[in-house]
Amino acid sequence: MKKMFGACLIGAALGLTALSGAAHAKTGATLAITLEPPHLDPTAGAPAAIDEVVYANVFEGLTRIDSQGLVKPGLAERWVIENDGLTYRFILRKGVTFHDGATLEASDVKFSFERAIAETSENAQKGLFSAIASVEAPDDRTVILKLNRKEGLLLWNLGWGDAVIVDPASAETNKTNPVGTGPFKFEDWARGDSIKLVRNPGYWGKASSLERVTFKVIDDAAAQVAALLAGDVDAIPNIGAPETVAQFEADPRFTVLKGTTEGETILSMNHRRPLLQDVRVRKAIQHAIDRKAIVDGAMFGFGTPIGSHFAPHSPAYTDLTGVTPYDPAKAKALLQEAGVAEGTKLVLKLPPPTYARRGGEIVAAQLAEVGFEVEQIPVDWGQWVSEVFKGEHDFDLTIVSHTEPLDIGIYARDDYYFGYENPAFKELMAKIDGVSDPAQRNTLYKEAQRILADDAVNGFLFQLAKVAVIRKELKGLWTNAPIQANDLTAARWE
Structure with missing residues (x-):
């Protein structure tokens, strides 16, 4: 009932014929972002939220x-x-x-x-x-x-x-007062509310047409939509309410940009757990997952199913979704073979993004169908970094989108958060590093994807789509996200 009521409110708001906010002077732009960065130094932190504010801008x-x-x-x-x-x-x-x-x-x-x-x-x-x-x-x-x-x-x-x-x-001091060379200078950070940048008058390149940029932190998807409709923000670069996209497309006040990202969205498994060290259990988890149901149910169809850690739009991509297709009966058989008892508990920690929270509900239900008891634990971004990504590694499963470009090499890292170890994969990645010929690299990347799929390292879910909703007069924002960025270099009002 609560979700239905929220959807009705959004639908009613989208039916308005005029913005409630006053016309803006169009000298600046305000973008809604879901996650507040932990700090503002891109050279000292993993969260994509940092780069989404400062890369190419500061x-x-x-x-x-x-x-x-x-x-x-x-x-x-x-x-x-x-x-x-x-x-x-x-x-x-x-x-x-x-x-x-x-x-x-x-x-x-x-x-x-x-x-x-x-x-x-x-x-x-x-x-x-x-x-x-x-x-x-x-x-x-x-x-x-x-x-x-x-x-x-x-x-x-x-x-x-x-x-x-x-x-x-x-x-x-870049974490709190970033100093770069970019077209915008840092002005202010009101924690929990907004980050403000102003045009750099001494920029070496073409000056931005925007005098200032504000990144407004709004972690609730419905609130983002309401803010856009009210004129409080000018764009949602990554909309967290994909169910509203069709209605925005029908509204002449807005432009909807549908693009791709480098975000492989995965059900990460902690290989340090004895249960998850058994490849039969990992394959069972993969067979229990209906990727299409997750894309449709959590993302309203925005996303491309993947079978390994690689972006479908890359020329090196190979479709490996058939290696462990949705097959609950096969999942149950593998679990029985591995001696996993009915009702075995798994802890699933879920960071704030929509794809994780909504996707987590669907994944938990799918795993329950093959005999697991899944405890879903919502965590904020800081908790996720400390409990999952860094030293503690206190989780069985988590859902996260890896948005770094061409990042299959993370599976060769020592003591990475999901704890995968495969000397053959490391050797292959070292070989790739020394190859400059694109065709040869692509062949080796396909081999690397196959190893990860055969090892069922993680539950490979879908490639995250980039869907932006922007006030129609605001131009120059990126359609695709080949790198973690909201590059406003070319942003302008027309």
């Missing part, structure tokens, strides 16, 4: 990833790769300054990369820098990276939020 890297997923020059205006493929020479742009007035120099790049590589580094993606043997700054505008092996994705890796360049003078 912080920039030597390269940048554009809306099509292509590598473009960033703070480096050009680069040269030596014939041996082990030396990269970057030439920095002239006239770039940090928001605190400091001039960008090669020594800042050297500092940023050495800080990321350091043993004490908080960088969540240290693997991006694993091929870098040394960083040299022979003059103020030249950076030389010497590699210990060939890394075909180096330029792509340097475009991630984890590889942005920071000013040594402000690096330690």
Whole structure:
């Protein structure tokens, strides 16, 4: 009854013919975001919520990833790769300054990369820098990276939020007062409410047409919709109420953008648990899952079923959903073979996003049908990071979308949160790292996907869609999300 009542309220609001909010001056934009970032330093944290505020807006890297997923020059205006493929020479742009007035120099790049590589580094993606043997700054505008092996994705890796360049003078305070080189400067953070950015008048590139940007934290999907209808926000970059999309499409005041993300949404299994170390149990869990029912029931059809950890829009993708198809009878047989008793309990911890909470209800019901008792525990984002992702690893199952681009390499990491260990997979990923030919890399990526599917490492659910609802006059927001970002570089009112 409660859910039905909420849906009716949303439907009634969508039927309004005029916005209740006053017309805005159209010099700024307000975006609704679901998750408040724990801090604002993309080089010191894993949550996508950090990059979704500051990547390309406040912080920039030597390269940048554009809306099509292509590598473009960033703070480096050009680069040269030596014939041996082990030396990269970057030439920095002239006239770039940090928001605190400091001039960008090669020594800042050297500092940023050495800080990321350091043993004490908080960088969540240290693997991006694993091929870098040394960083040299022979003059103020030249950076030389010497590699210990060939890394075909180096330029792509340097475009991630984890590889942005920071000013040594402000690096330690970027979590609360971020200082970058981007088109927007940090202005204010009202915890639990909003993060405000203002246009950087000294930006080296084309100035933004927006004077300010506000990221409004609204964790309730229905409240986001209400705020958009009331004129309190101008866009929901990732709508949490997919059931309202059809109604928004019929409303001439708004534009609906349907795109793709890099978000492999998975039912992660804790391989440290003796029960889940048995591949028969993991396969049984996968056979118990009806992916289409989850996509339809939790996401109203927005999402593509996956059978391994890889994005369907990638040329290296292979469809492995048939390896462990929905088959409850097969699941029960495997559990019986493994000696798993009826009523065995599993703890499912669910972070705040809609896909996790709604998807968790469906997954729990599906697992109950094959004999498991599933305890669903909703947790906030901070709890999820500390209890699931970091040292405690106190969970059996969790649902999370891994939104980092081309991140299948996480399965080769030591002591990663789901605890998968496979030396053959690690060897394969090391081999991929040294291959620069795209066709050869794609062949190896397909082999890697097959290993993960055959090992039933996790419950591979679906690729998260990106559905944005935007006031029709606001242009320039991304349709797809090839990287974790709300890049507002080209945002404008028309």
